[in-house]
Every structure is written in structure tokens, then in C-alpha cells.
Amino acid sequence: MTDSTGPVRDNPRTRPAKAPLSRQAVIAAALGLVDEAGYAAVTMRRVAQALDTGPASLYVYVADRDELMAEAYDLALAEVEPPGPVDGDWRARLELLVGRAIAALGGHDDIALVAITRVPTGPNALRLLEATMTLLRAGGVDDSVCPWAADVLDQYVTSSALELAARLRDQRAVAAAGGAAEATEEAMSRAAGSELDAIYGELPADVYPTIHALRPAMTTAGRNGHLYATWKLGVIIDGLLAHRRHP
Amino acid sequence: MTDSTGPVRDNPRTRPAKAPLSRQAVIAAALGLVDEAGYAAVTMRRVAQALDTGPASLYVYVADRDELMAEAYDLALAEVEPPGPVDGDWRARLELLVGRAIAALGGHDDIALVAITRVPTGPNALRLLEATMTLLRAGGVDDSVCPWAADVLDQYVTSSALELAARLRDQRAVAAAGGAAEATEEAMSRAAGSELDAIYGELPADVYPTIHALRPAMTTAGRNGHLYATWKLGVIIDGLLAHRRHP
């Protein structure tokens, strides 16, 4: 007699799940969609749908899609903790910091695309910029080149995060195809980067002698994700050390 | 008596401009639109409009927007000429090659965005990859790390081209605003990167001491485009030289 009569009553049994909208909820929903389907698949309409509302409602909390994605990017960086004194000298700490940023961003698919078209200025991005430049200074990098050095490291983080995301995506595709034999084979060959290898393989050896000669080393398989990332960071840091002072 | 009577006749006076459609024409039109309005503004419908046809007609020559943009990217690289023996030793030549690639891509607004989401495999990209790896080998870079080194240089080219494009875009905005005093001031402050500087300036100095201390060096003005690009390339090449061999 109390339950089914009044549709005016805000009954938590018939209307249970709908959490109140908020800026945080909108941003979290956007990042969740990135995880599921990637940056390009995040539309205002889908974010709204995930929050059980209409697209127009989002504009109460967020100026536009661009701002929303920038906030999702910063949310992805929230989990990154800057290393402390226990983690070693400045170089070990810098490597840890950079590695954590790559893992955090790469763990949210291609959210790092946000950093390609705009300079991140969210609170977490600023926090990590501060930490990075502090470590660089500790490494003897000159004040005048410190911002440049931080920029180079940021570019390294962005491109490495996108690479990691692509690798994880391939792995997920292989795992998802673990049923039909044909699909599995196709997914595995994609994961091995053999499309690219096939392109190199079809080039005439006389006009592309170097590509031809180095082809074994050029496949994604030959790149070995982690080893490549380590090598690349070494290149950058040693390069930075050689250019500590302003030209 | 021959000119105005027959509407059936294909009269070049009344129907002059419409060139026959072709894959090349579609690609060139797309790159032209990038130059005018940037990557995001290039839609199939606008490309069709520029060619005086309907969007459906483009699909005769091009599989989808992605392929079209990839071809436009490769077209932008067509003008890059690999340096020869007259241009100096391997390092001078590598610096020239990389500089030319940045200039070519950056001269077509943000077309370099194409290289972010897919590995360029057009004929010109392959031609320049071959040239790059040949120079790296001449510099003593080990075969096993050559592809990695080429990858690092490609990332440098892409990010530098996007930076250059942004700088040119700002300059164009300043030039275009050369009338109304207010508009000019706003455009110039944008060009000086003072938005970013304002963000840094508002940070509390006690929790962001390093950003605070280095703020003068962090503005775009302080970055001085060309000097920064030179420094960055030096960092990468010297880093590569220090890691010539496989770890």
C-alpha cells in the first residue's frame, strides 16, 4: 500500500542506480569509455548514455568535448606517485617517474592523444612537471634548458604511452579471438606486426638495400617493447646529460 | 551560331573549370584543405566540394578518410630531397634530412598528426626511412638498433613539425589581426604563449618552487623555436651515438 501507489514518491527501489550528476562523475565516465573503446569512440552522447542522461546535461559540468578529454587525461595521471629519496639517485627516480607516467597513461588506451594537440595543464600534469624539473636540476641540468629537457621527456612519455596502449590493444585482440581458429591466426599476425613486415618485404632490394638488410630487426616482434623503451629512455637521458648547458 | 545553341555540346566556355577526377586530384585537394584550415577541418564533404562533386564520388578513388589523409601526408613528404655527398658528413646530412622533413610537414599545418596514429608506409615515407637508416649506419649505429634510432628520429620529426605548424599558425593569426588594435593585442599575447605563462604564474610558489623559479625560461618566447629545435636534435643524435650498440 505504500510501494506501488505513488509514482510521485522518489522510490529507491524502482529508481535505484541513478547517481547524481557531477563534474567528477562525467570525467570518470569519459575515462571509462576510453578504456573500453578508445579515444575516438568517446562521444558526448555515449558519455551521457553511460550516465543515464541526455547529452545536453553534460554541458552543465563541462565546456565541451575537448575540455572533458583534457580532464580525463589528468585523471589518468592522478595515480602517478613521484618517487622519493628511498628510490635512489636522481636518475633512478627520473626513470621511475617516467615509467610510472607511461604505465598510467598507456593503461587507459590512447588517452595520451590528448597531449598531442594541447599542452596538459591539469593539476596532476603540473605536479609531475614540477617533480620532473626538480629531478633534472638535481642531475645538474642548467636552469635555462630545464624546460626544454622536461619537454623532451614529456614527448617521450606521450609516444611511449601510445605505443604501450597499441601493444595492449593487440594483446586484448589476441585474447578475445581465442576461439575461432581463423580469427586467432589473423589477430596473432596483426599482433606480430607482420603487416608492416610484409610491406618492407615487398620492397625491391636494389633501391631499398638498408631496409632490406635490417628487416629482421624492424618487426614489432624484434622491437620487444620493454627493451626498446629502456634503450630509448637511455638515449634521451644520456643525450640530456651531454647537453646540460645552454648552447 | 556554333557557341550558344547546343547545350548538349561540351562547351569549354560554359563548363570550363571542372577537371576530371582522379586519385591524385582528390589527394591534392585534401592536402590543400589541410593547408587552409587544418587536419580536423578536412571532411570528405569539403574535399568533394573543392572538386565540385559529391562526397560519394571520392570513394571511387579512396577507401576512406583515413587512407586519404595518409596519402596527403605522403604527398607532403614528396618535396623532401635526401642530402647527398656534397652536403657534408653523415651527421650534417642527417641533420639536413631531418630539418627538411620537419619543414615540409610543418608547412602543411598539422598534417603530421597522421603519423601519430599510424606508421607511415607511403612511397616517400619509405624513401626517407631508407635514407635515414643509411646515414645512421654510416655513423656507426649498430644494425640491431638502427630501426630503433630511426623511430626516435621519426618521433622527433613528427613532434617538431607539429610545433612548427603551431608557430606558423600563431604568426598567421597575428598577421591576419593586423587591423583592429584590440584583436592584434590578443593575437600577439596568444602568440607569445602568455596563456601558459599565466597558468604557471598563478601557481603557489611554495608547492611549485621549481616551476616558479624556471618560469622565465618556460614561455614560448623563451623557447625561441629554432634554437630549441637545434638543441633537441643535438640531444637525440648525441644520445644515439652514446647508445650505438645493442644493450
Place this chain on the structure above:
DNA sequence: ACCTGAACACCGTTCAAGT
């Protein structure tokens, strides 16, 4: 073979109207 009008299934964003 090449071209295209019309349609399909989407977009981001705005705005008047509701509570």
C-alpha cells in the same frame, strides 16, 4: 567504369522550456 542523389546512422552544441 565512373559517377551521384538520397538515405542511414551518427556527431557536438545550443536553447527554450521545464522543475
Place this chain on the structure above:
DNA sequence: ACCTGAACACCGTTCAAGT
């Protein structure tokens, strides 16, 4: 203040129909 239905001005891509 917060929310929203409906609309506006776009998208990429397909496909049946024309030449």
C-alpha cells in the same frame, strides 16, 4: 540551479540507380 527534449548544422559511408 540544475536538467532536458528537440532541433540545428554538420559528419562518414553505402547503395541503388543512372550514364
